[in-house]
Amino acid sequence: MNAPTTTVLVFSHKPEVREAIITAIGRRPAPDLPRVHYIEAGTVADVLSEADAGTADLVILDGEAQPTGGMGVSRQLKNEIEPCPPIIVAVRRKDDRWLATWSQADAVIVHPLDPISAAETVAEVLRTHARPPARA
Numbered sequence: 001m002n003a004p005t006t007t008v009l010v011f012s013h014k015p016e017v018r019e020a021i022i023t024a025i026g027r028r029p030a031p032d033l034p035r036v037h038y039i040e041a042g043t044v045a046d047v048l049s050e051a052d053a054g055t056a057d058l059v060i061l062d063g064e065a066q067p068t069g070g071m072g073v074s075r076q077l078k079n080e081i082e083p084c085p086p087i088i089v090a091v092r093r094k095d096d097r098w099l100a101t102w103s104q105a106d107a108v109i110v111h112p113l114d115p116i117s118a119a120e121t122v123a124e125v126l127r128t129h130a131r132p133p134a135r136a
Helices: 015-025 044-053 070-080 094-103 115-128
Strands: 005-011 035-041 058-062 087-091 107-110
Touching: 005 015, 005 044, 015 035, 015 058, 015 115, 035 044, 044 058, 044 070, 058 070, 058 115, 070 087, 070 094, 087 094, 087 115, 094 107, 107 115
Parallel strands: 005 035, 005 058, 058 087, 087 107
Antiparallel strands: none
């Protein structure tokens, strides 16, 4: 029997940013949560495909991604996907946190990522924004 997992979709056009996010959060952001299975997306098309499939329990978007940033993608997902998984946007500057309000993100993490803070943010979002099981 397989242990339960949480599926986290991580989007950035830069593989090194995706790797930094995954490394900071780790395989289990908190002891009371299941292990994390990551799906990496390098394009907006990949994000939209995964979101349409309903496979992600959480989406983490790079706010600096090119050519379309994670904040715009967050807003699009929140307005087009029902039910939309919770979304965390990774930004480069603490001053950009206010943009999360516009993007409708559920939380923000700031580069350089602090592993403790990033894992705590993910854990809190997973606990408080649980969504119904993914569509079949």
